[in-house]
Amino acid sequence: MKKIMIATKNEGKVKEFKQLFLKYGVDVISLLDMEEDIPDVEETGTTFEQNAALKAETISAVLNIPVIADDSGLEIRALEGRPGVYSARYAGTSKNDRANLDKVLTELTGVPDENRMARFVCVIAVAQPGKSTFTKRGTCEGKIGLHPTGKHGFGYDPIFIPNEYNRTMAQLSADEKNAISHRRNALSQLEDWLRRT
């Protein structure tokens, strides 16, 4: 089976990419499979595109193979787009999913349902030795719930209610999430590239 390296150490992302890539007959490997420790790439960009390209290009240069990276996050309208590119470290440098979503809920205290619109964003960058990097952006629109609910998924899923649903992303099965997610919407734009590689 064809293999693709995803430059991430996020187990939640790896799990989703493994399932999403199955239908393309591609086996996903990640930095979690590497024996030697590859240092974290510093996400110094101010856009998802910049950070995704940084991660993909850095790891592609280290391994000298084509590499995909995902930079993603949650944009909340009432918070002027925050946490956005800072989603992973919103509540501090330790990358704590629960602390991050608690911070969002605190900031939205008293904000009524109709003003809790949000979107998940996923930008996938493809870096290949000797070629220019390109990126694809997928989104998933919804709103922020009042309390964390559900056990599936990862990150902000327990507080994100996708449009047309009355359950949080963490209450959806993996298949249900993968049918509508920002990650899937970004990945489906790679179909042409996947066919050609």
Ligand SMILES: O=P(O)(O)OP(=O)(O)OP(=O)(O)OC[C@H]1O[C@@H](n2cnc3c(O)ncnc32)[C@H](O)[C@@H]1O
């Ligand atoms: O950079 P890598 O190593 O890929 O892993 P990361 O966890 O640092 O990933 P990002 O920098 O892209 O930050 C993404 C943030 O957005 C959150 N996030 C991304 N996709 C999500 C999803 O599908 N559901 C819930 N939260 C998500 C995630 O929990 C992080 O807090």
Ligand SMILES: [Mg+2]
């Ligand atoms: Mg990161």
